Amino acid sequence: MKRDAVTCGGCVVSAVGAVGAVWLWGASDRTQRHLGNKFENNGQDFGAVLVELPLVVIVGVVLPGLVWGLGAWVLTRRERGRGRSEVHG
Template identity: 45%
Template structure:
């Protein structure tokens, strides 16, 4: 039982890291982000506030949503266990 719980926890952590990195890279490659960060002559027209406002939210959402979905599926497929099964 303990090994199964450790595997589920490790799988959720790996999925969370992968989701956060994927969400961040997709956000950086998107057209609106490239326009805000890369366009502008001598820093005119660059909006660096997106690094402080959007980037943390994208990173947290990318880390949280896959982990929650994984936990939900693990709970759903694992079934409910009684205290006698532990």
């Protein structure tokens, strides 16, 4: 694998992971309950949003990036074991 392709793929996977994590978090019943999706906005708790949202974004970025990096490392290691590495030419 080429280094540029691996790096670009990791960035794309992390961005998609962050967007997907925020979307899933926002669509959950628990989040809707905290945002006041009831009669006359009873039960609004924006403190939960301020605490949870940054954590959701961080996990959405880091977890897919780690999985992508682990996969790239495993594939690169296999290629090195066979005697051919595209990273070093």
